Amino acid sequence: MRFSGWRVLREGLTGNRGWQGHWRDPDPKPQYDAVIIGGGGHGLATAYYLAKDHGMTNIAVLERGYIGGGNVGRNTTIVRANYYLPGNSEFYSHSLKLWEGLEQDLNYNAMMSQRGILNVFHNDAQRDSAVRRANAIINQGDDAEILSRDQLRDMVPLLNYANNRFPIQGALLQRRAGTARHDAVAWGFARGADQRGVDILQNCEVTGIRTEGGKVIGVETSRGLIRAGKVAMAAAGRSSQVAAMAGLTLPIESHVLQAFVSEGLKPIIDHVLTFAEGHLYISQSDKGGLVFGSYLDLYASYAARGNLPMVEHTMEACMAMLPAIGKARLLRSWGGIMDMTPDGSPIIDRTSIEGLYLNAGWCYGGFKATPASGQCYAHLIATDRPHEAAAGFRLNRFETGRGLMDEEATGAQHNLH
Amino acid sequence: MRITCPLCGERDRREFYYRGAALAAPAEGDSPEVWHAHVHLRDNPAGPVEEWWYHQQGCGSWIRVRRDTASHEMLAAQLATSGEEG
Numbered sequence A: 001m002r003f004s005g006w007r008v009l010r011e012g013l014t015g016n017r018g019w020q021g022h023w024r025d026p027d028p029k030p031q032y033d034a035v036i037i038g039g040g041g042h043g044l045a046t047a048y049y050l051a052k053d054h055g056m057t058n059i060a061v062l063e064r065g066y067i068g069g070g071n072v073g074r075n076t077t078i079v080r081a082n083y084y085l086p087g088n089s090e091f092y093s094h095s096l097k098l099w100e101g102l103e104q105d106l107n108y109n110a111m112m113s114q115r116g117i118l119n120v121f122h123n124d125a126q127r128d129s130a131v132r133r134a135n136a137i138i139n140q141g142d143d144a145e146i147l148s149r150d151q152l153r154d155m156v157p158l159l160n161y162a163n164n165r166f167p168i169q170g171a172l173l174q175r176r177a178g179t180a181r182h183d184a185v186a187w188g189f190a191r192g193a194d195q196r197g198v199d200i201l202q203n204c205e206v207t208g209i210r211t212e213g214g215k216v217i218g219v220e221t222s223r224g225l226i227r228a229g230k231v232a233m234a235a236a237g238r239s240s241q242v243a244a245m246a247g248l249t250l251p252i253e254s255h256v257l258q259a260f261v262s263e264g265l266k267p268i269i270d271h272v273l274t275f276a277e278g279h280l281y282i283s284q285s286d287k288g289g290l291v292f293g294s295y296l297d298l299y300a301s302y303a304a305r306g307n308l309p310m311v312e313h314t315m316e317a318c319m320a321m322l323p324a325i326g327k328a329r330l331l332r333s334w335g336g337i338m339d340m341t342p343d344g345s346p347i348i349d350r351t352s353i354e355g356l357y358l359n360a361g362w363c364y365g366g367f368k369a370t371p372a373s374g375q376c377y378a379h380l381i382a383t384d385r386p387h388e389a390a391a392g393f394r395l396n397r398f399e400t401g402r403g404l405m406d407e408e409a410t411g412a413q414h415n416l417h
Numbered sequence B: 001m002r003i004t005c006p007l008c009g010e011r012d013r014r015e016f017y018y019r020g021a022a023l024a025a026p027a028e029g030d031s032p033e034v035w036h037a038h039v040h041l042r043d044n045p046a047g048p049v050e051e052w053w054y055h056q057q058g059c060g061s062w063i064r065v066r067r068d069t070a071s072h073e074m075l076a077a078q079l080a081t082s083g084e085e086g
Helices: A005-013 A041-054 A089-106 A124-139 A149-155 A182-195 A239-244 A308-321 A370-383 B032-039
Strands: A031-037 A059-062 A117-121 A145-148 A170-174 A199-201 A206-212 A215-221 A224-233 A253-264 A272-275 A280-284 A289-300 A330-340 A347-350 A356-360 B002-005 B009-012 B017-021 B048-054 B062-068 B074-079
Touching: A031 A041, A031 A215, A041 A059, A041 A182, A041 A356, A041 A370, A059 A224, A089 A182, A089 A370, A117 A124, A117 A149, A124 A145, A124 A170, A145 A149, A149 A170, A182 A199, A182 A370, A224 A239, A224 A370, A239 A356, A253 A308, A272 A308, A280 A308, A289 A308, A289 A330, A289 B017, A289 B048, A347 A370, A356 A370, B002 B062, B002 B074
Parallel strands: A031 A059, A031 A224, A059 A199, A117 A272, A224 A356
Antiparallel strands: A117 A170, A145 A170, A206 A215, A215 A224, A253 A289, A253 A330, A272 A280, A280 A289, A347 A356, B002 B009, B017 B048, B048 B062, B062 B074
16 A cells, blocks of 8 residues: 555545555564664664565564654654764764665655754854864764854744853854654664565564574574574563573663653644753644653663652753743653663674674664664674675774764763764 | 661762672782673672662762662662772
8 A cells, every 4th residue: 555645635536435454463473684674763773774675574572562662762852963983973963864765665655854963052152062073073974053042033032042151152053954753763664664565563572582603594483483583673672681592692781761741732842952051852742731851860770760869950951042032831741771882882792692783772772763773784784794884883992992973072982972 | 778877877869970890899910800700790680689779869879779779779878898899
C-alpha cells in the first residue's frame, strides 16, 4: 500500500475501509542472515538500509516491547546538524541530508518540519564559540547564520530580553534544522523495512547471545533460538546488558534525561530554541504543546523517570528565558534512559566477536542521528567496513585516546557527560 | 532523591556531587589496559551499584553509597576510607 493524495481522497470517499496494517506480524524463522537487537529508530533504520542499500532482506528486527515504545518515542524530536568536532560534524551533516529526503524515500509522512534552530547566546565567550561553530558548519557545507540581538528580537519577540543575569546577545541559526514526528519516523522505517521483506518481531526479547569459537551464531529469545551469521546490537539505554550477554563490557554508563510537555497552546514558538545559560531547549509540537528539556539528572539510572531537582531547574530556566509561558500548565513529564559514553559521542563499530556489531552510546542525541545511524550501521554490517560518515565512531578511541569527540569539552570521564 | 550522609544525616541530592561507580584505583605502575578499564569500562547494572558521592555542600566527605539504579532506592551509605575514592 502506497500513500498518495489520490489514495487519501479515495479512502475518504469509501469510508476509510481500505487502510491496512503498516507491517506484518510474522513468526520468527529459525535462521536469518542477520538479526538486529532492538526495534527502536536506529534498529529499524538499520534494517531498512540493509534491505535498500545492500539487498539483505533475510533479516529480522527483534524488539522486546512494541515498535515506538522505547526511546524513539521519548525524545524531544529535534533534528539538526550544528555539530563542531570532526567525526561528529560530517556524520550529522550526512544525517540531516537523509532527513530532508526521508519522507519521499519512505513514502511516509514523518511531519518533517525545517522550522530552524536558534541557539541563543548570552556573553562574549558564548558568542565567540557560536561564531566559530557557525564557520565550521558552513565549511562542512551546511547552513549557519549569526543573528544580532536586534535580528533575533525581530524574529522571536517572546524571549526575555530584559534579563540582566543572562542578557541575550544573539543567536546561532540553522534554518534547515527543525523537528520530525518521532513515532512516524519509527513507523515509516518499520513499514519500509517490512515492505522489503524484513521480519519485524515484536514482543521478542533477546535473553542470550550464542557464540562458537569467537564467532556469533545466533541469539536466544523469549520466542526461541534464532540463528544468524550476523548479530547487530542497537539497544540504546540497555546496551550494557545486551553486550554483557556476549561477555563484553562497554565504556557506557546509563543515565536518565527528562523531558516535558505543556498543555496545548496557540502557536507561540515558531522555531526550536535553545539557551546556553541554564541549558534549555524548547519547541512547540504540531498539537500545540511546548516540548522541552534541559540537563541529564547526572547519575546512573535505569528508572524511566527522573527526580525533582532537575524538574525545578528546567522550570526555572523556562521562567528565566520565556516568562510568558509561566502560566502554561505542564501536561506530563517522562525520563528516557541513555547510554552515556565518556566523551558524549556514539559508537558504531565491530566488536571483538566475529559477526557481532555494536551501535550504542548515543548519549543525549540519538534521534537526529536516526537515518544516518541506520545507514552507516547497515554499511558496516553488510561490508565489515565503516561508512565514511561514521568512521570516527570507534570503540577503541577511549583506550587509545585518538579520535575522542568531546563536544562539551568537559573531559573524557563518565560523571561529566 | 535523598542521600544519607553518615555524618550529616539524610540530605537533598543537590548537596552531593556524583563521581560514579566505586572502583578500586589501579596502582601507578599498572598497565594502560588496566587503567583504561578503570577510567572507561563500566558494568553499568540495572540494580544495586556501589558509587562514590561527595558531600560537596555539606561536610565534604566522600561517601560510598549503595543505590539501586532501577528504583533510585538508597540501600546503604558509609564514609570512604582514606584515599579510597580514587
